[in-house]
Amino acid sequence: MRRALRWLMAVCVVAATSTAAFAADLRPLVQALGSGGYSGTEKALAQLSEAGDPAAVPAIEALQAGDLYVRKADGTVVVARKAGDAFTLTDPLTRAALGEAPAGAVEKIRINNSLRRAISASLGALTLMSPDAGVRRSAADAVFKSRDASALETLSAAIAKEQDKGVRAAMEQARAAILLTGEAASKMTDADIQSATDTLTARGDRDALVLLNMVAGSGASDVTKKLAAAAVSTLEQKLAFWAALQNLWYGLSLGSVLLLAAIGLAVTFGVMGVINMAHGEMVMIGAYTTFLVQEFFRAHAPGLFDLSILVALPAAFLVSGGVGIVIERSVIRWLYGRPLETLLATWGLSLALQQAVRSIFGPTNREVGAPSWMSGAFELGGLTITYGRLWIVVFAFAVFAALLVALKRTWFGLSIRAVTQNRPMANAMGIRTARVDALTFGLGSGIAGLAGVALSQIDNVSPNLGQGYILDSFMVVVFGGVGNLWGTLVGALTLGTMNKFLEPYAGAVLGKILVLIFIILFIQRRPRGLFALKGRAVEA
């Protein structure tokens, strides 16, 4: 959308000025983009932005998108877009159609990181006057990053004209950045420096800190340095506070991943007493189901890709649940009352399932994409919260709540509890215990499949996926107390948060060791976990 608007804006600007004359001036510069390798392109780009003509914007945008090519026959720089096997060519300045060319006839103008930086800088400088506020905002941000002194004049003009408060603040920050880091700094009055550092302090994020640090450590005047250093310490204090909160968020997010992984086990192991070593493989099957659903969407409905995860959820639940029911009917049901044997059999099953997935899908990772609503991050005060993690937290709690309701408030849940607490009695009351067993195991496995959908967003989708979570899941369930869902919830969140608070001090490895030692010691204090079952159930 923004892209389209930019095009529109460019067209407007081009239409407003005398197109032909400008285009003629820009032509050799655009042409120069295509020669001399990276350094040649960079030089030409610098000249293009110095020319300061927004008519160059489409050409630069094409360069950024990797659509700018050189026609081999005559060396002309063209915009080429793939259409089937061939390319449709257009003129980068006039956008006039130039016909088609086969794949071998054009050569892409390649860009690297430093070119990418230069491109965003020059696009920023060139689009500061755009009629669209969003474009101006991102232009201001780009200038803030590039601190390109040549944009200062345009920037000042843009600030004077700017109506939108937010955009103007961004532009002022950009100007402060240029002023403080550029050559102008030495000529500024103390008050100007003060107001510039204040502007940056008000911005209050890590980018501002980078800049202020740079100023404090640079060859600027003593006053500037002092002011910058003061601003740095203010900012650092503020950021330290947010860092603690950020840790809490990381803990919550790790905790919810553990919760998701463990909650299915809380059913199969906690409620049914099956030491289900194949639990991790159920998670893995869920993740592979997500992969298959996404493949289907990629092939048949690429436009609806964002919905693929939503379709994958029920699919993963059904597939993993179905596999679970098959396992229960074929193996587990012969082993009730012999929990240790279930450990051995499910271990065997887990080996076979891993190998089966490896044979079918190959041993390498499969790509599971993130829908757009799960990508990226947003700022909440000083917190950076990624959408992916946020949704996983929400999802974990939703699954937990749903399971709780299912077990406590439905007929099915009642039957499950009846069967696990007193099988013969439940049987006598007319509950079909065999069916309840199968469905319960299916439910636990299905929830593991749901966890797989979520984990596919943050981890490898490979045959080993489940192995990484099985031990953690058992720890969570045992720590929380077998047979108690609330224990699983509290256990997962405690262990997650603890891990994340230890990590900055002890490092990732030692942190994890400390958590394990904590679990061992904790079990000594409470040999039946956090929320121990009381009464007769304890000995059963």
Place this chain on the structure above:
Amino acid sequence: MRTKQLTSSFGIGALAGLAMGAMASFAMPAQAADDTIKVGILHSLSGTMAISETTLKDVMLMLIDEQNKKGGLLGKKLEPVVVDPASNWPLFAEKARELISKDKVSAVFGCWTSVSRKSVLPVFEELNNILFYPVQYEGEESSRNVFYTGAAPNQQAIPAVDYLMQKEKVQRWVLAGTDYVYPRTTNKILEAYLKGKGVKPEDIMINYTPFGHSDWQSIVADIKKFGSAGKKTAVVSTINGDANVPFYKELGNQGVKAQDIPVVAFSVGEEELAGIDTKPLLGHLAAWNYFQSVETPANAEFIKEWKAYTKNDKRVTNDPMEAHYIGFNMWVKAVEAAGTTEPDKVIDAMVGVSVPNLTGGYSAMLPNHHITKPVLIGEVQENGQFDVVSKTSGLVPGDEWSDFLPDSKDLIADWRKPMSCGNFNVKTGKCGGKGS
């Protein structure tokens, strides 16, 4: 009571019988067919390393298949012997022994992790056979029986750091790795190298994580924090295998862009990227000696054959595959030169053998059993491939003993006669390390 005894004796009898049977089966000398030359393939097909190693098994099968179509070697067909060491390090040693003494293979292509190589090394030296090791590694080793076709640290890490220093003007460095020997050594070397270039100790951050680390939130946040000191910062990643996907996913989510903080990786190739949506990773770097995107006729041919062999149009190629390609062709050439597959003769014939690599040049086997390779730096593209942004002008010879570590800088390896030594000390003029 009697029942008990009866059943016990039944079981014990079974035990005895089985033990004898097993011994007999192992005792049977394996019939080595004389009309074929056997080649061992020692790559994990299950367990944690299967994800990387299975591909190498496939590429070896393809190379052997092609050689057979060309008429085999010394007038005989090549016969691959595949075993699965299952990512289990003692099992690697056992399987190596089995390949050499039971299957009588002429050479073995295999291993990925350093520990698997360390595990089989004494076996190859004892039984005097040949191992081709195709993966980039930490150096600090040279064995008469091993040919290292992957990169030594000077063929990967140092050129990559040079590139960042010169082209990206990086002044602050995060060395992030998995806690095992390759990252430890590489980071030691890089630390010494960077300090030698005037980088201050406070501008280097070193971070180690366990294998398969999957929660990268805090570490990525730390990197961002470290990168906010006002100097251009880059991450040098020696993060291994499985941990990379969650790491890159977190980088993408937290918005660490290559334009701000580039990450250059030494263990991330096309295979690893195949599991990630690479759009947010545009511009992050990797240093290898080969990329699939390299445009040479030899590479185009290789990719075509690979896709045809695997019957999968989406399969990618990567650097260790090229290393096996080079190693296998070198072995074939050396066997032809020696006129026999006898290890001693082949080992002597190997040094100096030069074969075309896939990046448009020739790789030669050096006296230290490492090879010459070009170093390429690539940037991640949206399609999961790398765009080569820098290539060393010439070939870089593999340096087994790093010049940047105090204890190894005086050591060299030269397996030609009369020196024939893997750790010759140029200062004391003696073979055997530092000496006393």
Place this chain on the structure above:
Amino acid sequence: MLLRFFLMGLDRKAGIVLAILAFLAVVVPAMTLWVPADSPFHLSIFTVSLLGKYLCFALLALALDLVWGYCGILSLGHAAFFALGGYAMGMYLMRQIGPRGVYGNPLLPDFMVFLNWKELPWYWLGFDHFWFAALMVLVVPGALAFAFGWFAFRSRVTGVYLSIITQALTFALLLAFFRNDMGFGGNNGLTDFKDILGYDIQADTTRVALFVATVAALALSYMIASGVIGSKLGKVLVALRDAESRVRFMGYDTESYKLFAWTLSACMAGVAGALYVPQVGIINPSEFAPASSIEAVIWVAVGGRGTLAGAILGAVLVNMGKSYFTGALPELWLFALGGLFVAVTLFLPKGLLGLGAQLKAKLPGRKASTLPNAQPADQKGA
């Protein structure tokens, strides 16, 4: 007195086991060293090492069976004791390399040299001596087991809780040994051994000697284990397994009984590890992996829990299968192994040694009988 203790547990079954072991100890060296290489009765040195490895695993399984089969403690962390014993031996072997490492440093092992360590850490002192290392093989796993058991049994941690914290224990040790800062070689572990007690570790005679030592250790451990089980102490252990509360109410100090068996078992596992390392030539943190402990439990289950001979049989058979299938069916062996575990649990609940009893039970006209030792009544809470 001691002799009586050893003989007490010996019945016909034990006689057969010991006879087989004695037979192995004599015939294998003979077939390897004295039968000419081209004779069909010649055993390659490869086979000897392999058999030696199986017997080390058998010793581990035996140790596990002692606590699981007779005492009802399902340890999912026995590989930790195995690996600790292995590390103690590995450290001795590393010290024996002396200046023959690649850097030629007479004081430090190679991995310390390239990590720039300046001196040997204190916990490596003493490992130059075989007697010290041999002592540590018993003391380190024993002490850890004693401390762990002392806390756990006193707190009455039982059943699945105990199993899971033993997993936590071995996993924590795995992570700790992975750390290069620990000074145990990190992920690469300890390798490239040269000598043991002054003999070349790669020589055929040394390998055969190690094999014989393994057989001897297994035989001795078997005698100790059956001695313990045959004694009054053993009866209390079995009673503990079947109904712990009742035993406690009868006035027995159950914790001490458990602690004794547990510590003894850990020491045996340590010995197994110590014999394993020189025969396979490497010790690395992956031995601590939670999966290895679970695998050991499976060997016992396959052979037959609560029958010491079954543990030995299971360990040898499963590992033999693994060796064979990883070579013969490299792509499919996990199906075979996984299928085996499922089949054994479903069809042979008492393991292979219980097969006879099972068959008999099926025969018409006979009363179903069970192996008293193989059928623990208490399955509560696992």
